[in-house]
Amino acid sequence: MPLTPRAPATGEPLLVVKNLKKYFPIKKGVLIDRTVDHVKAVDDVSFHVNAGETLGLVGESGSGKTTTGYCVLQLLKPTDGTVMFQGRDLTKMRKGDLREVRRELQVVFQDPYASLNPRMTVGDIVSEALLIHDIGDRGSRRRSAEQLLEVVGFNPDFINRYPHEFSGGQRQRIGIARALALNPSLIVCDEPVSALDVSIQAQILNLLKDLQAEFGLAYLFIAHDLAVVRTMSDRIAVMNRGKIVEEGPAEEVYSNPQDPYSQALLAAVPIPDPRRMRERRAERRKHQDVLAESV
């Protein structure tokens, strides 16, 4: 059942997020809590993701990018706004219907050490979604798990092993195989390579690119590393303090950023070219005021 390439994208975007807000209350009081204020983690954010493409959501810690991803997945209940996925508003859905939607909408988490249950075998982790959705029998689920592991470049003979036996990069492969199990159309990737070394990071990024080309997946790719986001994304949205400050085709945002914060962010990225050290330092000095404000 799993893993069939999709038909090419039609006109309608796969995911449309409109005026999304997520406020967390700040509470005070000894016996009776009262809400004194709100942290506006996500404050009126709108964007869309087309079938088969990658939208990169980039920002620094506390910018609200992960909270946005969680609101899309309905792992957090948005305070306001709509999340239309395949034409249906997820924010108004009941649990049972959401479960159906989750076949199409999956997630890869940041920390490959914390996101895999240490008591489950690799095979059980990868095929758990099939069990939950009551797809196939034991034998077919096992074959699916082997097939999924092979797709992500993981030795299927390790199906009975446990996550602790594997390195960070291998665990992230298991996490990706798990996300693929139900043949989703959109995967939210929340900092999928930030815990990995450069050489391993490249393996995982290439894998995500290959899977996208092969199965027509769309990604909402959330990361703080501007170079990683650029490598993966067709379009980019830059977040700062709960808002999207700039959004556009990746090449444009990177070569000619319009928003002062995006400019400062790009000027701050260390470039592996020592000849440009001076020029970069001077460039950064120009943006100091913007950053002082944004902290």
Place this chain on the structure above:
Amino acid sequence: MPLLAVNNLHTYFKTREGEVRAVDGVSFAVDRGTMLGIVGESGCGKSVTMLSIMGLIELPGRVVEGTAVFQGRDLLKLKGRELEDLRGHEIGMIFQDPMTSLNPTLTIGTQITETLRRHLGMSKQQARKRAIELLEEVHIPNAASRLDDYPHRYSGGMRQRVMIAIAISCNPKLLIADEPTTALDVTVQAGVLDLLHEVRTDHEMAGIIITHEMGVVAETANDILVMYAGQVVEHASAYDLFDRPEHPYTEALLEALPQVEGEGIRDGRLRSIPGRPPDLIDPPEGCRFAPRCAYAGLDDCAAVQPELREIRPGHWVRSRHPASERSAQPVGVP
């Protein structure tokens, strides 16, 4: 004579599975006023190298061999008290995590003045006055009023600025920064790196920066040491290393790095390095990179360890197949 000369350093850790050769024959020198960058991936031995030099290796780890001569004295032979006199005084240190390297129960002022009083014998008032100057030097706004705050009132970037203030408080000759910006956001990182450059230039200090990021060494260091599996695999000036990398590992690492600038990035693939770094309990007998190397041929690669050799003036490489010799001497690429 260099300010610091490390020669043939070996640091091993005893574990139940066997002895881990975390640092296995590392040599380098740091000249006055220059910045050396040590770069490599997790577990390559870059941090252990620094901790060994500073006498901060604890059991089950142990420096088994080597010398580290700083201003005529071998740091590896100094006793506890002598080392204490030196650390924080002539050698300043900045660690990775500004959240844990400051004591949360002491004010920022106390933590800066304790260094000044211990090493320079200043009075309380003198030290306080100097502490304010130091905070101003690292660009903490309203320094005088921030002196009595506790670390939790400071952001991550400001804490790292405080760490820099403490590290330079006794005007050391050498400043060692171990992953000083790894825990920080990219805009904050840029500020801290620029500050490091500024204080080093103002005080004519030499420095060593340890990092896993190629971009960070490119923007800070004059000389670069690339480490892999406990050994130095390449050592060159920053310009020469990025212009003409020689070691297959350095080349692969640079090509594995996603780029922020350029065209056609979205459609391209990154070069990945197959496999993983070797087990340092039982490292490969020959070249330690051979099992992952695209050029390791049918020759001695797997059997005999290559020496670190000077391929051109100032550029050292530990490989039988450095980039500039490859065309002249084709090998059986697997």
